[in-house]
Amino acid sequence: SGTLTVGGLAEKLEKDTSEIIKKLMTLGIMATKNQDIDEDSIELICEEYGVEVEQEVEVDENDLDLYIAEDKPEDLVERPAVVTIMGHVDHGKTTLLDSIRDTKVTAGEAGGITQHIGAYQIEDKGKKITFLDTPGHAAFTSMRSRGAKVTDIAILVVAADDGVMPQTVEAINHAKAAEVPIIIAVNKMDKEGANPDRVMQELTEHELVPEDWGGETIFVQLSAIKREGIDDLVEMIQLVSEVEELKANPNRNASGTVIEAQLDKGRGSVATLLVQNGTLNVGDPIVVGNTFGRVRAMVNDLGRRVKTAGPSTPVEVTGLNEVPQAGDQFTVFDDEKKARQVGEARQQKQIEEKRGDKVRVSLDDLFEQI
Ligand code: GTP
Ligand code: MG
Numbered sequence: 207s208g209t210l211t212v213g214g215l216a217e218k219l220e221k222d223t224s225e226i227i228k229k230l231m232t233l234g235i236m237a238t239k240n241q242d243i244d245e246d247s248i249e250l251i252c253e254e255y256g257v258e259v260e261q262e263v264e265v266d267e268n269d270l271d272l273y274i275a276e277d278k279p280e281d282l283v284e285r286p287a288v289v290t291i292m293g294h295v296d297h298g299k300t301t302l303l304d305s306i307r308d309t310k311v312t313a314g315e316a317g318g319i320t321q322h323i324g325a326y327q328i329e330d331k332g333k334k335i336t337f338l339d340t341p342g343h344a345a346f347t348s349m350r351s352r353g354a355k356v357t358d359i360a361i362l363v364v365a366a367d368d369g370v371m372p373q374t375v376e377a378i379n380h381a382k383a384a385e386v387p388i389i390i391a392v393n394k395m396d397k398e399g400a401n402p403d404r405v406m407q408e409l410t411e412h413e414l415v416p417e418d419w420g421g422e423t424i425f426v427q428l429s430a431i432k433r434e435g436i437d438d439l440v441e442m443i444q445l446v447s448e449v450e451e452l453k454a455n456p457n458r459n460a461s462g463t464v465i466e467a468q469l470d471k472g473r474g475s476v477a478t479l480l481v482q483n484g485t486l487n488v489g490d491p492i493v494v495g496n497t498f499g500r501v502r503a504m505v506n507d508l509g510r511r512v513k514t515a516g517p518s519t520p521v522e523v524t525g526l527n528e529v530p531q532a533g534d535q536f537t538v539f540d541d542e543k544k545a546r547q548v549g550e551a552r553q554q555k556q557i558e559e560k561r562g563d564k565v566r567v568s569l570d571d572l573f574e575q576i
Contacts, residue, residue, distance in 0.1 A: 213239040215248060219255055229254055234543060246548050253551050258558065277455040277483075285454040285517035286327065286334035287447035288356055288480065291391075292377035293363030298393040302363055302430040303339055309436045324466040324478040325520030326507040330440050335447070336480070336518045338465065355384065356463050356480055359446055361439070363391045366400035366427070370408040378412050387446050389424045390414060391439055396429040454517035459538035460486035464494060464530045465520060475499075475526040479515075479536055486515045486538065491545035492526070495534030496556050498549025499526040500542055 212230070216223040223239050229251055230237050237243060243251075249259045291299045310328035325338050338356065360381040364374055381388045390409060392402045406416050406425060415421020424442050428435025460481050467477035477494065479486065486492075490501045502525030506512050515521040527549070530536075539545040 209242045210248060211240050211242055212237050215243065215251060219252070219257065221255070226251060233547065246544075246551075250547055250551055253554065258555060277458070281455040281457060282453040283456060285452050286336050286519075287358045287443060287450070287452055288336045288338060288518055289359045289361060289443060290338045290357040291361045291363060292381065293391075293393075294365070294368070294371035294373040294377075297363045297365040297368065297371075297374075298430045299363050302361075302391060302393065302428075303337060305430045305433045305436055306337065306440065309433055310440065323505070323507050323520060323522045325480060327519065328440070330444060333444060333447075334518070335440070335443055336520060338480075338520075356465070356482070357384065357386050358450060358452055359443060360384075360386045360388050361391050361443075362388050363393050363430075364405050364409070365394045365397075366392050366402050366405055367394050367397045369401070369404055370412070375412065378414065387450065388414065389426065389439070389442050389446060390416075391430075392425055392427045393430050395427045395435070396432050402427050452518075454483045456485050456516045458484040459540070460484035460490065460492075460515070461535065461537045462486075464532055464534040464536065466532050467529050467534075469529050470524075473524045475529045476522060476524055477526060477530055478520055478522050481515050481517055481519050481521070483517055484538065485517075486519075486521065486523075488513050490538045491540070491542035492523075492536055492538050493545050493549045493552070494526055494536040495530040496549070496552045497526050497528040497530050498545045500545075501525050 210218075212226055213223050216226045219226070227237060227239070230243070230247065233247065233250055235243070235247055252259045291303055293299050306328060307326055310330060322339070325336060327334050327336050329335075360377070362374065362377055362381070364370060378388070390405075392405050394400060395402065402425075406419070409423070410416075410419070410421070414423040416423055416425045418425075424446070426435055426439045426442055428439060430436075461484055462480045462482035465478040465480050467475065470476045475497070479494075486501065486504070488501050488504055492499060492501055501523055503523075504512050504515060505522040506515070507520060512521065539548065
């Protein structure tokens with residue numbers, strides 16, 4: 207997209223500029239004719255005239271890069287890697303996730319009841335790593351189809367006694383499409399029929415060549431059930447994340463993605479959000495997909511209430527009006543009024559989309575110079 211001035215928008219809508227300025231004022235936005243207006247305001251104004259602005263649903267896969275691109279390099283600091291575990295059925299994804307958490311959650315934190323919020327963080331040598339506790343395929347397919355890129359590193363679990371199976375290949379394809387580095391966890395090394403060489407051989411056919419064989423793919427042999435090789439795996443994750451130079455700006459309004467969400471009888475809409483940039487605070491006005499609200503309370507992966515959550519942190523949030531969907535993006539706004547406006551406009555748009563009775567224009571059409 208480009209930029210659009212108030213006057214430009216008036217022209218596109220075939221209205222008087224003064225009329226648009228007045229409309230903007232009723233939305234609490236003071237603007238002059240030659241001033242650029244943001245996409246949300248454009249959307250709201252168009253809404254007023256019954257012109258629907260199509261959100262570019264096909265959001266860039268590198269949405270995250272977009273968020274980051276807006277930051278000055280000097281504002282960016284290192285952030286934890288977000289890791290997803292993928293692999294064929296029964297190859298040990300859940301067991302691996304459990305053993306990493308049990309091995310690496312520090313003694314001081316062990317007292318807390320680990321709560322299932324769809325993601326957890328560990329700390330290793332002073333550096334955190336975030337693990338998404340959702341089925342890897344879901345994390346890639348549903349989220350990617352919605353334009354969200356949440357994973358920095360994919361762990362591909364392959365059982366050493368079973369080798370490469372259909373879902374292993376599927377996982378490889380997802381990770382490759384997302385251009386995410388892959389670390390191979392050759393699991394079940396304790397089993398009698400374990401044959402890591404065969405796994406390596408089979409993966410070579412998918413351009414995943416081990417370093418020992420002149421390639422660049424990291425292979426770690428482990429036994430998730432015996433908790434052997436977990437340290438090696440974590441070390442490799444740290445290594446890869448260093449190479450990736452993952453960064454974010456903690457000093458701005460938070461944005462990120464919904465990991466999972468549900469309706470809780472007592473607490474209402476409960477959503478696990480992964481903060482990808484900025485810092486999320488209790489009390490923040492927030493738009494999440496087509497819903498909005500104000501962050502009422504936040505709970506971390508250890509079940510503790512927290513007031514803030516920085517980049518790469520998963521938190522369970524209450525205070526949203528409705529239940530969003532996994533993969534929905536969220537953004538914090540400076541004031542609640544704006545969040546409400548954007549949220550309501552999106553809801554309205556969704557309702558009307560179902561009715562299909564609106565004139566449609568795309569933002570790109572609007573931005574296109576006459
Ligand atoms: P789905 O979620 O169903 O796709 O399976 P998964 O990949 O999460 O596998 P899960 O962790 O549930 O493990 C499947 C079975 O393999 C269980 O019976 C585990 O106990 C067993 N298993 C997992 N890791 C190991 C291992 O390192 N060694 C051995 N011997 N068994 C393991
Ligand atoms: Mg599982």
